[in-house]
Amino acid sequence: MKALRALVNALLFIPDRVASLAGNVVTALVQIWSNKIRSLLTVLGIIIAVTSIISVVSMVEGFGNYVTSFLRGLGTNMMVVYPERVRGPMGEYLRPAEMTIEDIQAVDRYATAVRRTSPVIFTRATIEYGRQQLIGIDLRGTNEFFQPIRNFYVDAGRFFGAVDVDAGGPVCVLGREVLRKLECDESVVGDFVHIDSQRFRVIGLLQSKGSFMGDNQDEMIVIPWTSALKMYPYRRNYLAFYVEAMNEEKIPDAEGQLVRILRQRHGIKKGDPPDFGIFKQDEILKEFHTTRVIATSVLAGIVSISLLVGGIGIMNVMLVSVTERTREIGLRKSVGAHRRDILSQFLTEAVVLSTVGGGIGIALGYAICYIAAMHPNMVEINVPIWSVALALGFSAGVGIFFGIIPAFKAAIIHPIDALRHE
Amino acid sequence: MTDAANNVASGFRAGRDVASEPRTGRLPSVGTDPVIELIDLYKTYRVGTELVHALRGTSLRIHENEYAAIMGASGSGKSTMLNILGCLDVPTSGIYRLRGQDVSRLSQTKLARIRGRQIGFIFQSFELLGRTTALKNVELPLAYTRTRHRRQRALEALKRVNLLDRAHHRPNQLSGGQKQRVAIARALAQQPDIILADEPTGNLDSTTGKEIMDILDSLQAEGQTIIVVTHEDEIARRCGRTIRLKDGQIVLDTGNGDGHPRRDEGGTDAIGEAATP
Numbered sequence A: 001m002k003a004l005r006a007l008v009n010a011l012l013f014i015p016d017r018v019a020s021l022a023g024n025v026v027t028a029l030v031q032i033w034s035n036k037i038r039s040l041l042t043v044l045g046i047i048i049a050v051t052s053i054i055s056v057v058s059m060v061e062g063f064g065n066y067v068t069s070f071l072r073g074l075g076t077n078m079m080v081v082y083p084e085r086v087r088g089p090m091g092e093y094l095r096p097a098e099m100t101i102e103d104i105q106a107v108d109r110y111a112t113a114v115r116r117t118s119p120v121i122f123t124r125a126t127i128e129y130g131r132q133q134l135i136g137i138d139l140r141g142t143n144e145f146f147q148p149i150r151n152f153y154v155d156a157g158r159f160f161g162a163v164d165v166d167a168g169g170p171v172c173v174l175g176r177e178v179l180r181k182l183e184c185d186e187s188v189v190g191d192f193v194h195i196d197s198q199r200f201r202v203i204g205l206l207q208s209k210g211s212f213m214g215d216n217q218d219e220m221i222v223i224p225w226t227s228a229l230k231m232y233p234y235r236r237n238y239l240a241f242y243v244e245a246m247n248e249e250k251i252p253d254a255e256g257q258l259v260r261i262l263r264q265r266h267g268i269k270k271g272d273p274p275d276f277g278i279f280k281q282d283e284i285l286k287e288f289h290t291t292r293v294i295a296t297s298v299l300a301g302i303v304s305i306s307l308l309v310g311g312i313g314i315m316n317v318m319l320v321s322v323t324e325r326t327r328e329i330g331l332r333k334s335v336g337a338h339r340r341d342i343l344s345q346f347l348t349e350a351v352v353l354s355t356v357g358g359g360i361g362i363a364l365g366y367a368i369c370y371i372a373a374m375h376p377n378m379v380e381i382n383v384p385i386w387s388v389a390l391a392l393g394f395s396a397g398v399g400i401f402f403g404i405i406p407a408f409k410a411a412i413i414h415p416i417d418a419l420r421h422e
Numbered sequence B: 001m002t003d004a005a006n007n008v009a010s011g012f013r014a015g016r017d018v019a020s021e022p023r024t025g026r027l028p029s030v031g032t033d034p035v036i037e038l039i040d041l042y043k044t045y046r047v048g049t050e051l052v053h054a055l056r057g058t059s060l061r062i063h064e065n066e067y068a069a070i071m072g073a074s075g076s077g078k079s080t081m082l083n084i085l086g087c088l089d090v091p092t093s094g095i096y097r098l099r100g101q102d103v104s105r106l107s108q109t110k111l112a113r114i115r116g117r118q119i120g121f122i123f124q125s126f127e128l129l130g131r132t133t134a135l136k137n138v139e140l141p142l143a144y145t146r147t148r149h150r151r152q153r154a155l156e157a158l159k160r161v162n163l164l165d166r167a168h169h170r171p172n173q174l175s176g177g178q179k180q181r182v183a184i185a186r187a188l189a190q191q192p193d194i195i196l197a198d199e200p201t202g203n204l205d206s207t208t209g210k211e212i213m214d215i216l217d218s219l220q221a222e223g224q225t226i227i228v229v230t231h232e233d234e235i236a237r238r239c240g241r242t243i244r245l246k247d248g249q250i251v252l253d254t255g256n257g258d259g260h261p262r263r264d265e266g267g268t269d270a271i272g273e274a275a276t277p
Helices: A002-034 A036-073 A089-093 A101-110 A146-150 A162-167 A176-181 A225-231 A248-266 A281-324 A326-334 A339-373 A385-411 A415-420 B002-020 B078-085 B108-118 B134-144 B150-160 B176-189 B206-221 B233-238 B267-275
Strands: A078-083 A114-129 A132-142 A154-157 A171-174 A192-195 A198-206 A220-224 A240-245 A276-280 B036-047 B050-062 B067-072 B093-098 B119-122 B194-198 B225-229 B241-246 B249-253
Touching: A002 A036, A002 A339, A036 A281, A036 A339, A036 A385, A078 A248, A101 A114, A101 A240, A101 A248, A114 A146, A114 A225, A114 A248, A132 A176, A132 A225, A146 A240, A162 A220, A162 A225, A171 A176, A171 A192, A176 A198, A176 A220, A198 A220, A220 A225, A240 A248, A248 A276, A276 A281, A281 A326, A281 A339, A281 A385, A326 A339, A326 A415, A326 B108, A339 A385, A339 B108, B036 B078, B050 B078, B050 B093, B050 B249, B067 B078, B067 B206, B067 B233, B078 B194, B078 B225, B108 B119, B108 B134, B119 B176, B134 B150, B134 B176, B150 B176, B176 B194, B176 B206, B194 B206, B206 B225, B206 B233
Parallel strands: A132 A220, A171 A198, B067 B225, B067 B241, B119 B194, B194 B225
Antiparallel strands: A078 A240, A078 A276, A114 A132, A114 A192, A114 A240, A154 A198, A171 A220, A192 A198, B036 B050, B036 B093, B241 B249
16 A cells, blocks of 8 residues: 555656656756867767767678678579689699589589570680770680579670570670770661670670679670680689589579589598589578678777767866866755766766767768768768667767766765865 | 654645745744744864854844844854854754754754745845746745745746846847846745844845845734844845854844834944944
């Protein structure tokens, strides 16, 4: 019964508590506003810290999302298999890694979880058109399945078909960036270019995919792998190939099957390391995700040091403020303020101060992201809402943590001493 | 814990009820229990290794509607007396009863509540909050005691000191006399049992000081109990009773200590004698 009455009484006082908190906030804002410069300098640390949190997190997130969507854009059920000499001195004693078209055909034929394969030759080439010459452009020699496997289609002209691949004809498909650098438009389709001094007919243009980590995917030449082999015959025994699994769930099956086939064909004994590598986008994704979390936490750790410094600044100024306003504290106490009233007044002031700093920091963070996003090569940046909440929460927390000592100091001042203070 | 909460809550309630009683409801308390009763009060401070005896066995009774001046040279103990009377400090030994309640052993929290509800301070240097309006300054004690209808009560108090037109001015837009009137309104707002004025005219010129004393006089005429700490004979002469302290003891008290304020008994002469040794 008593407890109930106490509860009812406590509830009756809630409006009073809210009102006094609101009063404290107003007092704090007045105090901050009347010491504009000092307040600004005080919260500068917090502002910088929060600005860094927002911009760093947003950019890391932006890059992260970009990489993720890029990796997904590669095709979710794709793998790349490439010959790889065993690393370290061990590799020196083994025979050189080899991968032949027969290996690829065997995988295509016997691996049931594999939908299709596409041999690929990676190299760089010089392309000439008219008086323009581009050096070191990525060239892929592949087959007609490149488009579906890589999820990378032409949107002008056509891609080469099985007939072109069989014939090893001089046809090529160009990326948009190559087109731009050659200073020509879509009318180039049907025209001839020179790739490493060989005449090639341009039959199609790839859709634009944008750049990835400074590596422009649109700066690419695609030709039939048979044609590439004619130009670069030493690549014959070092082919890589794309593998597309039946579906995403079949990726592990497909991998197991192709590993077994290749090990058998290459005569690798049980327990010996393979002489080929497999690039899978989901593994990369996982690895990338881990890296991203580590990067974010390291950056957050660095940033939290600046938050700490900002908090110390607030504590310092609050201590000064308490000393300066000792008489005010004495007056407040003499007209009936309890210790907790004084405590909450100064604590509120510290929290309001640091939260205002946090707010300014958030605005600046947004501004920095906005400005950074204007750079053409920049990835798309979105400020994640959780980082805003985190920044606000942290700055308020810093206010409480570093405000408690000055506030406590204010609360325990004896009213007589306070009123006598000069 | 629940008991404590109940006590707190009911304390607040009681406080509110008392505060909301109309002033006319008070009995003319001459002959009844005193508002203030000090019994054999001692206050000892330690300054470094030395003990300072600020009050040495002071006993005093002040009744409802008395108008008393506490005088004395510096070091006589009058500040200590004021601090104890104002519940800013507690005596080392002895008993202080305020309206019958022994407040000499209370905790800081309880003392704060008594300061807020039962005591109105007026200081020499006004002690107004510089960045808020006169009205907000007057509301301050009401806010700390969580009184209802603060604004209305603060406005009434400002009206009482004839400063209603300055309610929304800040202290730096007010003259010294006006500031002290705001301070008086602040002391009045809670309708306290006693008003303690510490050198209320000390920072004012004589004309303004007289105005302030006129206001205090009129408050006393309406039934307010007022204690003024001063070293000016002229001000003490306006009060019905003079209490002179020396070395922590009362050496002169023109009141009889248990009843009528004696404005008309020619205490002036006695003060004059005491003042000129």
